Amino acid sequence: MSDWFMFSLLGLVTVGASVQVVRATDLVHVVLWLALSLVGTAGLYVLLDAGFLAAIQLLLYTGGVITLMLFAVMLARRDGGAVPAGGSAGTLRVLPVVISLLVLVVLAILGGGAKLGTAPVTPQQLGATVMDDLMLPFEALSALLTAAMVGAIVLSRRKDA
Amino acid sequence: MSGPGLEAWLGLAGVMFAIGLYGVLTRRNLLAIVVSVELMANAANVNLVAFSKFGGHPSGQATALFALALTVAEVVVGLALIILVARSRKDLHADGLQELKG
Amino acid sequence: MTPLLLAAVPVVLPFACFLLLGVVWPLRHTGRPAALLSSLVAVVSFLAALFAWEGAPGAGEPALTLTQAWLVHEGVPLAEVGLRLDAVSASMLVVVTFVAACVQVYSLGYMADEPRPALGRYYAWHSLFVVAMSGLVLAPNLLQLLAAWELVGLCSYLLIGYYWTRPSAGKAAVKAVWVTRFADIGLMSGVVLLYAQTGSFDWSAEASPWVAALLFCGVMGKSAQVPLHVWLPDAMEGPTPVSALLHAATMVAAGVYLVVRAWPIFAAAPDVLLVMAWVGGVTAVVAAVTATVQTDIKKVLAYSTCSQLGYMVAGLGSGEMLGGYFHLTTHAFFKALLFLAAGSIIHAVHSNELKDMGGLWSRTRFTGALFILGSLALAGLPGLAGFFSKDLILEELFHAGLYGPLALCLVAAALTPFYMARVVCMAFFGRPSPGAEHAHESPSVMLAPMMLLAVPAVVAGYGGYTFALSLGLDYHFALTPVGIAATALGLGGIAVGVARYGFGRLEGIDLPGVARFVRSGPMDAAWTAGWRSVFLPVAGVVGWVDRYVVDGLVNLFGWGALVLGDGLRGLQTGRVRDYLYAVAVGAVVLAAWGVVGGAS
Numbered sequence: 001m002s003d004w005f006m007f008s009l010l011g012l013v014t015v016g017a018s019v020q021v022v023r024a025t026d027l028v029h030v031v032l033w034l035a036l037s038l039v040g041t042a043g044l045y046v047l048l049d050a051g052f053l054a055a056i057q058l059l060l061y062t063g064g065v066i067t068l069m070l071f072a073v074m075l076a077r078r079d080g081g082a083v084p085a086g087g088s089a090g091t092l093r094v095l096p097v098v099i100s101l102l103v104l105v106v107l108a109i110l111g112g113g114a115k116l117g118t119a120p121v122t123p124q125q126l127g128a129t130v131m132d133d134l135m136l137p138f139e140a141l142s143a144l145l146t147a148a149m150v151g152a153i154v155l156s157r158r159k160d161a
Numbered sequence: 162m163s164g165p166g167l168e169a170w171l172g173l174a175g176v177m178f179a180i181g182l183y184g185v186l187t188r189r190n191l192l193a194i195v196v197s198v199e200l201m202a203n204a205a206n207v208n209l210v211a212f213s214k215f216g217g218h219p220s221g222q223a224t225a226l227f228a229l230a231l232t233v234a235e236v237v238v239g240l241a242l243i244i245l246v247a248r249s250r251k252d253l254h255a256d257g258l259q260e261l262k263g
Numbered sequence: 264m265t266p267l268l269l270a271a272v273p274v275v276l277p278f279a280c281f282l283l284l285g286v287v288w289p290l291r292h293t294g295r296p297a298a299l300l301s302s303l304v305a306v307v308s309f310l311a312a313l314f315a316w317e318g319a320p321g322a323g324e325p326a327l328t329l330t331q332a333w334l335v336h337e338g339v340p341l342a343e344v345g346l347r348l349d350a351v352s353a354s355m356l357v358v359v360t361f362v363a364a365c366v367q368v369y370s371l372g373y374m375a376d377e378p379r380p381a382l383g384r385y386y387a388w389h390s391l392f393v394v395a396m397s398g399l400v401l402a403p404n405l406l407q408l409l410a411a412w413e414l415v416g417l418c419s420y421l422l423i424g425y426y427w428t429r430p431s432a433g434k435a436a437v438k439a440v441w442v443t444r445f446a447d448i449g450l451m452s453g454v455v456l457l458y459a460q461t462g463s464f465d466w467s468a469e470a471s472p473w474v475a476a477l478l479f480c481g482v483m484g485k486s487a488q489v490p491l492h493v494w495l496p497d498a499m500e501g502p503t504p505v506s507a508l509l510h511a512a513t514m515v516a517a518g519v520y521l522v523v524r525a526w527p528i529f530a531a532a533p534d535v536l537l538v539m540a541w542v543g544g545v546t547a548v549v550a551a552v553t554a555t556v557q558t559d560i561k562k563v564l565a566y567s568t569c570s571q572l573g574y575m576v577a578g579l580g581s582g583e584m585l586g587g588y589f590h591l592t593t594h595a596f597f598k599a600l601l602f603l604a605a606g607s608i609i610h611a612v613h614s615n616e617l618k619d620m621g622g623l624w625s626r627t628r629f630t631g632a633l634f635i636l637g638s639l640a641l642a643g644l645p646g647l648a649g650f651f652s653k654d655l656i657l658e659e660l661f662h663a664g665l666y667g668p669l670a671l672c673l674v675a676a677a678l679t680p681f682y683m684a685r686v687v688c689m690a691f692f693g694r695p696s697p698g699a700e701h702a703h704e705s706p707s708v709m710l711a712p713m714m715l716l717a718v719p720a721v722v723a724g725y726g727g728y729t730f731a732l733s734l735g736l737d738y739h740f741a742l743t744p745v746g747i748a749a750t751a752l753g754l755g756g757i758a759v760g761v762a763r764y765g766f767g768r769l770e771g772i773d774l775p776g777v778a779r780f781v782r783s784g785p786m787d788a789a790w791t792a793g794w795r796s797v798f799l800p801v802a803g804v805v806g807w808v809d810r811y812v813v814d815g816l817v818n819l820f821g822w823g824a825l826v827l828g829d830g831l832r833g834l835q836t837g838r839v840r841d842y843l844y845a846v847a848v849g850a851v852v853l854a855a856w857g858v859v860g861g862a863s
Contacts, residue, residue: 003164011173018177018200022184027192034196037177041203048170048214050222053229057206060229065199065236072240073192076247090840094186097847098179104854105175109168111858116167117217129219130226141230148234152241186844194843255839262837 006047014040027073035066052123170211177204191246191253195239202232266318267327270348272311273360273397277390280304284387291387294379295371301386302367305393309360312353319353322735330403342464347403350733351588355400355520358592359513361719362599363393365712366508369603372709373504373610385425385502392418396513400520404464405454408521412450412485415514416443422509423501435497442494446484453477457528466525472532478525479535486518487569488576489546493786495569499561503609506561507602511568512595519575523588529579536580540660543577544671546570551678555685559615560605563686567641568598570675577672578656581663585736589727590652597640597649597720603713604634608690610709611702617686622695626702631691633713638687640720642680643753651724654746655738661745669745677752684760 017037024030038061045054130138181204184197206225213221247253280301284291291297320327330345367389374382395418399411416439424436457474458464482488487495498510509515522529522539529536547570554566571594578587607630612619624631640647643654653676660669695702704710731738834845 007165007169007173015173015176015180018180021196021200022180022187022193027190030193030196034199037200038203041207044173044207045210048210050210050213050225053210053222053225056226056229060233061203065233068236068240069192069196072243075244076192076253090844091187093844094183097186097844097851098183100851101182101854102175102179104851104858105178106172108854108858109171109175114167114212114216116215119217121213121217121219121222125219126222126226129223133220134223134227137227141227145230145234148237152237155238155241156244182847186840186847189840191839194839258839259837262835 003047007044010040010043010047014044027077028070031066031069031073034069035062038062038066049120052126167211167215170215171208174204174208174211177201177207189255191243191255194255195236195243199232199236202228265327266315266353267329267346267348269311269315269318270327270346270353270356270401271329272315273308273356274346274394274401276304276308276311277301277393277397281387281390281394284383284390291383292380294377294382297383298367298371298374298386301390302364302371304390305360305364305367308393308397309357309364312356312360315348316353316357319348319350321733322350324349328403342404342406344407345403346401348401350735351523352400354592354730354733356397358595359396359400360393362508362512362595362716363389363396365599365716366504366603369507369606369709369712370502370504372706373606374502381425385422388418388421388425389508392422392509392514396517399517402524405457405466405525406464408524409450409454412481412517412521413447415509415517416440416447416485419443419498419509419514422505423498425501425505429500431497432500435494435500438497439494442491443484446481446491449477449480450484451481453481467527470528470531472535475525475529475532475535476538478521478528479539482518482521482576483542484518485521486515486572486576487546488518488542488573489549490786490789492546492550492569493790496562496565499559499565499615503561503602503606506565507599507606510565511598511602515568515572516575516591516595519572519579519587519591522576522579523584523591526584530582533582536582537665538580540577540580540663540665540668543573543575543580544668544675546573547577547675548573548671548678551675551682555678555682557682558617560608560617560620560686560690561602561615563617563682564598564601564605567601567679567682568594570679571598571641574653574656574672574675577665577668578659580668581656581659581665583659583663585731585734585738586652586656586659588734589655589730590649592730593640593648593652593720593723596716596723597637597647600633600713600716600720601637601641603709603716604630604637607705607709607713608634608702610705612696612699614698617689619696619698620690621693621699622691623699623702624691626695626699627704629704629710630713633710633717634691635687636717637720638680638683642683642757643676643749645750646721646724648720648722648724650750651727654749655727657745657749658743661743673749673752676749677756680753680756681760684757685764688761688764 014037017033017040020033021030021037024033038057042054042057042062045051045057178201181197181200184200185194188194188197206228209221209225209228211221213219213225243253246258250257284297284301290300326347326349328343328345328347330343330347332340333344334341367386370385370389374385377385392415395411395414399408399415402408402411420436420440423439424432426432453474453476454464456477457470460470460474484491495510495515499506501510529539550566550570550573554563554570557563557566571590575587575590575594578590607627608620608623609615611623611627611630614620636647640649643650657669657672657676660666660672728738834841
């Protein structure tokens with residue numbers, strides 16, 4: 001029963017924060033609400049017996065990505081003057097799409113057919129999978145990250161000395 | 162079965178994804194759009210991890226790990242581009258980028 | 264050489280000559296040498312045709328053919344093209360090449376004053392005509408005949424319009440093409456219908472009477488039957504030798520030849536034959552009446568030709584082939600003779616008009632004698648060629664019980680000698696007009712062909728028996744009441760003519776009333792009115808359909824593409840959010856397909 005309680009609490013926090021992400025008007029507020037949403041997600045991971053992933057989530061997402069975004073907001077504000085977040089527009093045409101998607105998701109869930117197992121996943125198992133079966137994607141990912149870093153630097157470099 | 166089952170988790174992830182999609186399609190500021198994309202990616206990860214738990218297989222978590230790293234890389238490049246746009250156009254208004262109008 | 268190869272000579276040799284004269288323009292521009300070459304080729308062609316006729320299979324024997332399959336599809340050709348030598352085609356080939364050779368030799372003298380390049384052109388067309396006419400005569404099926412028919416029409420156009428600096432000549436050439444083309448609508452429809460019904464262009468196949476009727480439409484045009492005869496008088500704009508060859512002896516006879524050739528088709532269509540008999544009879548009379556009031560000697564002969572063609576058609580309409588075909592051959596000889604003699608007169612007095620002639624008997628005795636001989640043959644004087652063939656037609660009509668057409672032909676039989684006597688009297692006797700005072704006889708190069716033609720004009724009639732035998736037909740000459748009546752009418756016609764126009768009287772040239780009516784050109788007026796009221800509106804409608812429906816359909820596709828492009832362009836707003844929206848919509852559609860559609 002406590003599972004349901006934690007699930008509901010964390011779910012509410014995460015969803016609430018998400019709603020605020022898409023509603024807030026100040027960009028800094030938006031990023032901060034995103035941070036809360038990501039933290040809530042980390043909690044949800046713990047509930048899902050994915051402690052390792054929760055730690056990584058906190059480190060990378062809330063630590064790295066949020067910092068990056070805050071920096072980007074500040075830099076954009078400095079370079080481009082006032083940067084209004086702007087309200088929402090075109091809700092009329094967007095709602096049908098979003099609602100259809102939700103309906104489809106519900107239908108898919110109710111369709112069932114997932115293979116279920118019970119053994120919990122340990123970090124050892126996760127590590128073995130990554131380092132063994134997924135070795136190639138792992139190496140490719142490191143190359144990709146390098147490329148992304150270099151690319152970002154090259155792109156944002158000022159042309160004048 | 163005590164605690165929320167797979168369906169509840171998938172439903173939660175679906176709601177988060179839908180909210181993120183709403184944000185992507187609705188917001189007028191480029192940065193806000195990128196943030197909303199983050200929400201969608203996050204929801205997908207939740208989905209993957211839930212399958213890992215209820216399926217008893219580590220591949221879900223492994224995929225979520227990779228997806229997380231990829232999302233970070235994508236944000237890095239995306240933000241660099243946004244800074245470029247802010248420099249040249251002096252604002253981040255999404256509707257201002259109309260050069261590809263046919 | 265085999266008869267078949269000999270028969271190929273009139274097709275191959277003049278074609279080579281035509282190509283030579285057409286391509287090697289220095290040769291053509293030499294004038295007289297080109298003329299001599301063409302004439303030599305024509306004479307050789309005649310000799311070859313003569314020997315081919317001698318060796319040709321008779322009736323009842325299978326025809327000799329030399330053909331090539333044309334347009335083969337899945338092993339089956341559309342038609343065979345080549346040569347077919349049998350009794351009918353061999354005899355006609357002799358007639359055609361004989362007259363052609365005579366005319367070409369005659370032209371050496373008649374056209375001697377033409378500028379040299381023009382003369383070369385003239386002979387090039389003449390050679391082409393021999394090719395076309397031979398190809399028509401020797402055609403193994405209706406398809407080749409049709410092709411040669413059109414080619415012959417082209418030659419007619421080219422030669423009528425020879426004096427192209429004269430506007431009237433150009434108009435006459437175009438008029439000939441228009442009228443025969445109009446008639447050829449029927450002809451081509453008939454050939455197509457034949458193919459549709461029997462799967463071949465062969466004339467021995469079983470076909471419905473409609474085929475015969477449609478083919479006869481084409482005959483009416485080419486062989487100048489009323490009301491499609493209006494082009495023939497205008498065709499006299501061409502040089503006189505051309506009138507002799509094309510518009511008296513051979514081309515206009517092509518229609519009659521077609522009927523003879525495709526006889527199985529016509530024999531199976533008695534209704535069409537009945538119509539033919541009446542049309543022929545009417546043509547014979549109407550043309551004869553018109554001939555009596557003409558002042559141009561060539562026009563008289565033109566209408567006379569038209570009248571005689573009516574005779575031939577009527578003869579065929581009686582259900583018997585021999586009369587019409589026999590008359591075709593005899594007519595070719597004496598009418599060509601008459602035209603060439605007329606040309607000789609024209610050459611002497613430098614005018615076509617009868618009023619510019621007179622008293623030529625003493626000055627151009629040879630021409631005069633030959634012209635009178637031809638006139639008597641035409642009039643059907645007993646003993647000369649025309650008598651036998653005309654009589655045969657009248658007998659056939661009588662035996663078939665076609666008394667109406669018979670009566671019309673008898674009237675024409677009376678008028679023919681009358682108008683010929685008129686011409687003879689006005690040209691050769693009486694006081695000469697100022698222009699005729701200094702007339703002199705023609706050179707022998709012109710007189711010789713005329714004399715050559717005079718021979719068959721006299722004796723061809725006696726060959727009727729062998730002629731019929733070669734065709735496998737029955738022929739007995741017998742003096743019947745019909746024949747006696749016709750002869751009496753003929754002699755009477757001569758008498759009346761001589762009496763009226765006399766041996767010296769130039770007065771009283773025309774029959775009053777008739778002349779006025781005929782000169783008003785009622786036929787031409789009727790055709791023009793019909794053209795304006797029917798043909799041009801129809802053409803307008805067809806043109807409208809072509810421009811707005813057919814072209815409109817095509818243009819619609821272009822317009823549709825433009826509109827679609829412009830419309831789709833609206834999707835490319837250039838705005839990021841719109842593109843994101845499109846991606847989202849696409850993703851939802853795919854997801855829907857995955858969830859609801861494919862249940863994999």
